[in-house]
Amino acid sequence: MAHLYLLFLIFSLMAALMTAGVYIFLYQKYRLEIIRYYLFHLAATIVMVFFVALTFYAYLNMGLFSNMIKMLFAYTSSMLLFSAPVIYTIPVLFRAVAGKENTKRVKLFFAALSFFSMVNGLVIFSRGYINTFKSLMDVFLINPWLLALMWMGVLILYIVIIYSNILVFRAYKSIDDPVRKLAAKYLIVFCIVSTILVYFDFEAQRHQLLKQQYPVGIFLQPLNLLVFSIISLAVIQAARKIYVEKSQKIPHAFIVKYKITDREIEIIEMIIAGLSNREIASKLFLSPSTIRNHISNIFEKAKTPTRGKLLNLINNTIE
Secondary structure, X not given: OXXXXXXXXXXXXXXXXXXXXXXXXXXXXXXXXXXXXXHHHHHHHHHHHHHHHHHHHHHHHHOOOOOHHHHHHHHXXXXXXXXXXXXXXXXXXXXXXXXXXXXXXXXXXXXHHHHHHHHHHHHXXXXXXXXXOOOHHHHHHHOHHHHHHHHHHHXXXXXXXXXXXXXXXXXXXXXXXXXXXHHHHHHHHHHHHHHHHHHHHHHHHHOOOOOOOOOOOOOHHHHHHHHHHHHHHHHHHHHHHHHHHOXXXXXXXXXXXXXXXXXXXXXXXXXXXXXXXXXXXXXXXXXXXXXXXXXXXXXXXXXXXXXXXXXXXXHOOOO
């Protein structure tokens, strides 16, 4: 069973690494912001799954942990320690897809939660491994704060995941950008698939379908990584098709009708390519505030309040 698990883990990691390679290639070529968010989150997930699985494999095949309680502490602490980046990347990715601005304050808040999870994991591992607990009741009686820290860390991780999914669910109908709409749809599908996998994982534990008592989620994490790699790759390919592979020429009739200047043409072409205000500013060597003013002027001329509506108007303009 240990070697079968290891093979499945390697397969999942290879699929994720190949997907990350595609991300890097596409981001270097097209500089789409959504690819960057997906890349960061996938990298964080790969790190988490690899080290948590490594901890479990050490217990299962190498006998590094003397009993199940120590294994539980090692598994939980490694999950909290190496899921710390995920606590940051999940809400940042989901907020970007939902159209919510990731301000410095927002990033700092989730970075603080991530840091807390990392410290929490280190404390749990160091205190749990040196003690000779034989059951969870021993932990509760001798070091109840240790058990509280463990549950608090896990709770923070799941609260962040639930918050991120609710954010996308609520924003789905109001998303007008075609790529973010598609990304939201796939994230919702991923959420549903993950929920089903969690259910079956807990059922397997409850009915003792496995010969040994494995920690809940140990098989779920590589499978989730594999599913996320496949789904996110589909999103990125669709983004490339929608924003890049289609013609980026702005109809002459649109330029004449709305009196679009040369600078505004450059900016509209970059909007079609899916670049953010900051990325447009970087390419044109202008400040983000100047780009915002140009885009506001474009919206005012075309009588469109959003990027999505502007793109629709351009696509529907006949030469």
